[in-house]
Amino acid sequence: MLRLKTSLLWLLVLVTAHVTEGAGRPRQRLKLSEDEELVWGSRDHTTSLRSRKTSSPETAAGPEPGDAAAAFKVPTLDGEFSYQPGAVRGSLVIHAFTNKSGFLECLWSSEASLFSLVQDLPERTQVLFVSLDESAVSDALWMREQLQRAAMHRKEVLSRLHFSPVPVFALGNWIPRVLYYWGCMGINCGLTQAVFTSEGWNMPVIVKRLDARYDWLMGRWGQGSYQLIDAGDGCDPSPSVAGAVAWVSEGRCSFFVKVQSMAKSNASGVLVYALPGNPIQDMNCVGEECYSPLRIPAAMVHLEPSVTQALLSAQKINVSFQTTPSPNFFIGIDQQGVLSEMGWFLYPTFSFINWQAQWFNFYADLQMKLENPVKNVSVFDKVQMQGQKGAVATVDLPLGLLDFDTLELDASLSCPGRRDVSCAPWDHTVQLFVCCDQLSPYCNMELGRWITAFRRGIGRWLTDVSPLIPLLDSNKCTFTMKTVPWAMPWIVSLNLRFSVSNQTGDRLRPFRVMSLFSGGTFDKNYNKRYQPIKFPVPASTKKVELFAVITGHGSDENGCGEFCVTSHHFLINAVFNNTHTFDSAGTALGCAMQVTGGAVPNEHGTWLYGRGGWCDGLQVNPWRTDITKQLDMTGFESNTVIYFGLFDGQDPNPSQQPGYIIMSSFLVFYK
Numbered sequence: 198m199l200r201l202k203t204s205l206l207w208l209l210v211l212v213t214a215h216v217t218e219g220a221g222r223p224r225q226r227l228k229l230s231e232d233e234e235l236v237w238g239s240r241d242h243t244t245s246l247r248s249r250k251t252s253s254p255e256t257a258a259g260p261e262p263g264d265a266a267a268a269f270k271v272p273t274l275d276g277e278f279s280y281q282p283g284a285v286r287g288s289l290v291i292h293a294f295t296n297k298s299g300f301l302e303c304l305w306s307s308e309a310s311l312f313s314l315v316q317d318l319p320e321r322t323q324v325l326f327v328s329l330d331e332s333a334v335s336d337a338l339w340m341r342e343q344l345q346r347a348a349m350h351r352k353e354v355l356s357r358l359h360f361s362p363v364p365v366f367a368l369g370n371w372i373p374r375v376l377y378y379w380g381c382m383g384i385n386c387g388l389t390q391a392v393f394t395s396e397g398w399n400m401p402v403i404v405k406r407l408d409a410r411y412d413w414l415m416g417r418w419g420q421g422s423y424q425l426i427d428a429g430d431g432c433d434p435s436p437s438v439a440g441a442v443a444w445v446s447e448g449r450c451s452f453f454v455k456v457q458s459m460a461k462s463n464a465s466g467v468l469v470y471a472l473p474g475n476p477i478q479d480m481n482c483v484g485e486e487c488y489s490p491l492r493i494p495a496a497m498v499h500l501e502p503s504v505t506q507a508l509l510s511a512q513k514i515n516v517s518f519q520t521t522p523s524p525n526f527f528i529g530i531d532q533q534g535v536l537s538e539m540g541w542f543l544y545p546t547f548s549f550i551n552w553q554a555q556w557f558n559f560y561a562d563l564q565m566k567l568e569n570p571v572k573n574v575s576v577f578d579k580v581q582m583q584g585q586k587g588a589v590a591t592v593d594l595p596l597g598l599l600d601f602d603t604l605e606l607d608a609s610l611s612c613p614g615r616r617d618v619s620c621a622p623w624d625h626t627v628q629l630f631v632c633c634d635q636l637s638p639y640c641n642m643e644l645g646r647w648i649t650a651f652r653r654g655i656g657r658w659l660t661d662v663s664p665l666i667p668l669l670d671s672n673k674c675t676f677t678m679k680t681v682p683w684a685m686p687w688i689v690s691l692n693l694r695f696s697v698s699n700q701t702g703d704r705l706r707p708f709r710v711m712s713l714f715s716g717g718t719f720d721k722n723y724n725k726r727y728q729p730i731k732f733p734v735p736a737s738t739k740k741v742e743l744f745a746v747i748t749g750h751g752s753d754e755n756g757c758g759e760f761c762v763t764s765h766h767f768l769i770n771a772v773f774n775n776t777h778t779f780d781s782a783g784t785a786l787g788c789a790m791q792v793t794g795g796a797v798p799n800e801h802g803t804w805l806y807g808r809g810g811w812c813d814g815l816q817v818n819p820w821r822t823d824i825t826k827q828l829d830m831t832g833f834e835s836n837t838v839i840y841f842g843l844f845d846g847q848d849p850n851p852s853q854q855p856g857y858i859i860m861s862s863f864l865v866f867y868k
């Protein structure tokens with residue numbers, strides 16, 4: 198069985214090289230998740246899950262995510278920060294700094310990172326900064342100075358940033374307990390280190406390191422020890438590094454050129470050291486460089502005099518790589534005063550604080566919306582969804598269904614345990630099917646679709662599916678919600694919210710739907726499978742709408758359909774070309790931009806990239822277009838509709854592993 202083990206996390210890296218012609222092409226996209234399915238059934242794995250279970254809430258010694266945050270006070274550089282449940286209007290993020298982490302050093306040194314915090318911290322959010330170390334006073338002063346400098350043009354934000362000079366181990370409240378008890382798992386958490394050994398030394402020299410950007414290099418450090426060989430600035434090939442880790446200085450050429458020339462020299466990895474006085478940086482490729490895949494790992498460290506010394510005197514040095522567990526660096530408290538994990542910070546930028554805070558705002562607004570009076574029908578209340586069957590429930594619907602013109606799905610996906618580590622690791626499609634009458638043509642049509650988050654259990658979404666009310670053609674309906682049978686379990690809740698959008702005026706209500714096309718394999722025959730559909734408009738129809746839920750999946754050589762730009766066309770009466778294009782598929786932050794709309798942030802995988810019509814941890818928004826004016830409404834003449842899907846404006850024509858489109862599409866008739 199394939200087993201990839203690093204000290205603290207299970208990683209699977211699937212490579213989807215995305216190369217298309219033309220300007221503005223998206224760079225290659227890696228798909229990465231903290232994977233458990235790969236090692237499913239292995240003894241180690243069972244043990245590790247079991248040990249996690251024993252530390253779950255029943256026997257737990259501390260607050261868990263989802264518990265209420267108790268009041269606390271912390272001295273700050275300006276006086277005191279006091280948290281009283283209910284008194285804070287927005288959310289609060291607590292960040293514990295330690296300069297023992299290369300990731301945190303970079304987070305706090307990178308101008309782009311600092312700037313993102315002062316520029317984009319959502320308005321209702323405050324941040325409390327503390328230090329884990331004895332140096333808390335100077336750390337607090339330094340952190341404040343870093344942010345004051347970055348906030349030159351947005352001073353307002355500084356009033357929401359609080360810096361404590363008291364180290365975490367002296368806080369005397371519950372914060373240390375949560376930081377220690379939650380601990381740190383996964384990417385950029387814990388203390389990643391390089392360990393140098395040499396025969397002449399009594400002790401290993403252990404330094405912090407920051408690995409190159411998670412989605413740039415395809416190599417990962419092995420468990421063993423590598424020889425360390427000096428390769429100057431690493432800008433030119435150097436045959437002596439073959440099989441060893443190259444020790445190279447920052448500067449003269451880009452990180453890419455260094456790693457590329459060392460890879461050409463058959464090095465096993467690259468350690469770039471910062472020049473004296475410089476901080477550790479986030480090593481990454483830039484622009485065109487990102488199209489050349491490199492297959493060795495690399496990391497950045499500080500210059501270590503004893504290492505330089507030993508190399509100068511031709512002493513042999515070995516290096517190995519480890520992660521020492523640490524307290525957590527982040528705690529969130531949402532608008533309702535509930536403790537929350539902050540998820541993975543994939544690379545060193547404060548944007549991850551902003552994204553989590555945006556989500557707190559989204560969630561607070563959602564709570565408000567859920568207080569609107571509606572006819573609320575519970576379908577699933579924390580039901581496990583797993584396997585072929587999924588989650589199934591038969592429920593009674595309210596009488597007089599046709600009086601309602603609005604139906605929203607209130608769905609949430611949480612995990613078997615209270616921590617994100619108990620959540621399923623992969624992003625899978627979840628579909629909700631409904632059948633109210635076995636004999637009805639509407640039986641088992643799709644009512645809603647979501648994509649699961651990579652290992653985060655906070656998602657909750659409200660999806661307007663009003664046009665599909667006619668699918669509920671009886672007062673007792675069976676709902677089935679499921680994902681792929683091999684996915685680890687999710688805990689689902691689903692409420693149907695029926696309401697009337699408009700108390701006055703002529704309300705148009707959907708009274709009939711007609712199922713159109715579904716998707717399929719996105720290959721050269723994709724469009725050959727579709728035939729025009731003829732339809733008359735039923736009498737007394739006032740409006741006709743096209744309603745489609747379309748998502749692209751899989752990965753051919755162009756990244757289709759997950760990471761390529763596909764367009765979907767519904768041609769009405771051979772003239773009207775109704776087009777839906779997934780413009781943000783493959784973009785670096787396409788899905789990060791959807792956090793304000795409810796996409797789960799900071800997932801344990803590559804959730805940031807734009808996708809073909811979807812995001813991880815989000816509902817799939819139905820696409821709706823009014824086509825009334827494109828139709829012959831007399832009811833005598835037949836209208837036609839034909840669908841086709843294109844990649845880059847052309848029929849798809851992949852040479853390998855074609856992707857696929859999942860689609861349900863309807864015409865909706867209103868009167």
Ligand SMILES: *[C@@H]1O[C@H](CO)[C@@H](O)[C@H](O)[C@H]1NC(C)=O
Nearest residue numbers: 296302335336339474475499
């Ligand atoms: C963090 O550590 C690096 C070297 O390890 C040092 O150069 C830097 O000044 C330290 N920063 C702070 C704020 O202590």
Ligand SMILES: *[C@@H]1O[C@H](CO)[C@@H](O)[C@H](O)[C@H]1NC(C)=O
Nearest residue numbers: 394395396422423424514515
């Ligand atoms: C260095 O690593 C090699 C394997 O790469 C190993 O054989 C050797 O014993 C190591 N030496 C030290 C001093 O750790």
Ligand SMILES: *[C@@H]1O[C@H](CO)[C@@H](O)[C@H](O)[C@H]1NC(C)=O
Nearest residue numbers: 434435436437439461462463
């Ligand atoms: C790297 O390894 C390859 C394959 O073993 C070999 O052909 C090539 O000459 C090596 N390059 C260097 C610079 O050692």
Ligand SMILES: *[C@@H]1O[C@H](CO)[C@@H](O)[C@H](O)[C@H]1NC(C)=O
Nearest residue numbers: 567568573574575578607692
């Ligand atoms: C809807 O009803 C279910 C059970 O009937 C309940 O658990 C849930 O809280 C209700 N939701 C709202 C927003 O009232």
Ligand SMILES: *[C@@H]1O[C@H](CO)[C@@H](O)[C@H](O)[C@H]1NC(C)=O
Nearest residue numbers: 698699700701702703704705
């Ligand atoms: C709500 O009512 C107004 C007239 O009062 C009407 O113009 C509008 O179309 C209605 N909206 C819906 C969604 O029915």
Ligand SMILES: *[C@@H]1O[C@H](CO)[C@@H](O)[C@H](O)[C@H]1NC(C)=O
Nearest residue numbers: 764766768774776843846847
């Ligand atoms: C519909 O529009 C797309 C691009 O917007 C175009 O590629 C396609 O040829 C058009 N089809 C027809 C039949 O007009």
